[in-house]
Amino acid sequence: xxxxxxxxxxxxxxxxxxxxxxxxxxxxxxxxxxxxxxxxxxxxxxxxxxxxxxxxxxxxxxxxxxxxxxxxxxxxxxxxxxxxxxxxxxxxxxxxxxxxxxxxxxxxxxxxxx
Amino acid sequence: xxxxxxxxxxxxxxxxxxxxxxxxxxxxxxxxxxxxxxxxxxxxxxxxxxxxxxxxxxxxxxxxxxxxxxxxxxxxxxxxxxxxxxxxxxxxxxxxxxxxxxxxxxxxxx
Numbered sequence: 277x278x279x280x281x282x283x284x285x286x287x288x289x290x291x292x293x294x295x296x297x298x299x300x301x302x303x304x305x306x307x308x309x310x311x312x313x314x315x316x317x318x319x320x321x322x323x324x325x326x327x328x329x330x331x332x333x334x335x336x337x338x339x340x341x342x343x344x345x346x347x348x349x350x351x352x353x354x355x356x357x358x359x360x361x362x363x364x365x366x367x368x369x370x371x372x373x374x375x376x377x378x379x380x381x382x383x384x385x386x387x388x389x390x
Numbered sequence: 391x392x393x394x395x396x397x398x399x400x401x402x403x404x405x406x407x408x409x410x411x412x413x414x415x416x417x418x419x420x421x422x423x424x425x426x427x428x429x430x431x432x433x434x435x436x437x438x439x440x441x442x443x444x445x446x447x448x449x450x451x452x453x454x455x456x457x458x459x460x461x462x463x464x465x466x467x468x469x470x471x472x473x474x475x476x477x478x479x480x481x482x483x484x485x486x487x488x489x490x491x492x493x494x495x496x497x498x499x500x
Contacts (some may be wrong), residue, residue, distance in 0.1 A: 297488075309488065317488040318476060321443065326486055334487060335391065366433065378423060379488065381433040 278303045282367050282382035289357055290390050297352045297385050299367030307370040308350035309379075312336065312363040319366065325350055357389040392417040392481050396491035403467050403498050411462040411494045413477035421480035422453050424462050427493070428473045436462070436475075467498045 280301045289295055301308065309324035311334075321334030325344040339361055341353040350369075354361060365385045371377040393416040401408055408496075425434040437444050437451040437459065444451055448467075451466055454462040474493040481487070 307486065308464070311490075316492060318492045320490070321488055324486050329453075332486065333488075362432065377421075378435055378438040379423075383487065384431050384433075386431075 278380070280367055280380055282365075282385045285314060285383065286386050288388045290388065291358055291361055292356050295354050295387075297354075297367075297387070298349045298371035299352065299382060300348050301367075301369040301371060301380075302348065302390050303371075303380070304347065305369040306347070308344065309334065309368050309370075310340070310342065310350070310352045311368065312361075313366065313384075314363050318382075319320055319325045322352070322365075323351075330383075337381050354387075359389050361387065363387060368378060372374060391487070392479060392489050394477060394479055394489050396487075396494050396495060398473075399492065401494045401497070403496065405467060405498055406470060407467050407498075408465045409467060409496070410462070410474075411464070411475050411496075413479075413491055415458050415460070415477075415479050415489075416458075417458075417486050419455065419458075419479040420482045420485040421478075421488075422455075423478050424451055425458070425476045425478065426471075426473050433476075434441055435455065437455075445468060467494040469498050471500050472496055472498045478487040484487045 310322040311319040323342040325331040367382040368379045426434045440487045450463045
């Protein structure tokens with residue numbers, strides 16, 4: 277089954293404790309991206325990757341890091357989480373990004389930072 | 391960046407009613423999609439529609455790219471249509487960045 281898989285789905289952590297949210301897709305897509313969803317703000321793009329070793333900032337990259345060492349994986353790293361990073365996070369992939377084709381989303385990861 | 395505005399922000403319907411959701415965007419786009427976020431938070435692809443008209447069962451969508459808007463039509467609404475509907479666009483000169491509207495929250499009552 278074609279899918280985007282995120283882990284963990286739910287996480288409660290404390291300020292400053294590094295964490296990684298993993299994202300994996302099995303569709304051989306070139307493009308992957310991360311979003312956060314906050315009430316009343318829709319989804320905002322954090323980072324995206326056009327291919328292996330090629331990443332760029334979205335609209336809200338502060339406090340996040342990403343890497344793309346393999347085509348199928350695109351982890352989101354919070355080096356020192358803060359309460360304002362409490363949010364619902366989505367990973368998505370697409371064949372070639374916005375130039376063509378659809379975005380497919382994972383099921384989301386709900387993160388709470390205390 | 392591009393502005394993406396959705397209307398109405400909230401909509402309450404009786405089961406069986408029809409509705410039209412609108413998405414306006416402020417720049418030329420390369421990509422436009424509609425999503426449904428169900429009550430469990432999952433984002434479901436409805437339409438990839440940078441231009442033209444598409445239909446899928448009770449849902450259809452039209453994008454008039456030259457006038458910078460898209461419409462999502464829901465006919466004979468059902469309670470399972472409840473949730474939030476988002477449109478998302480990617481602009482022509484930076485098509486790797488996606489922008490989402492704030493969504494239309496739909497509540498279909500039985």
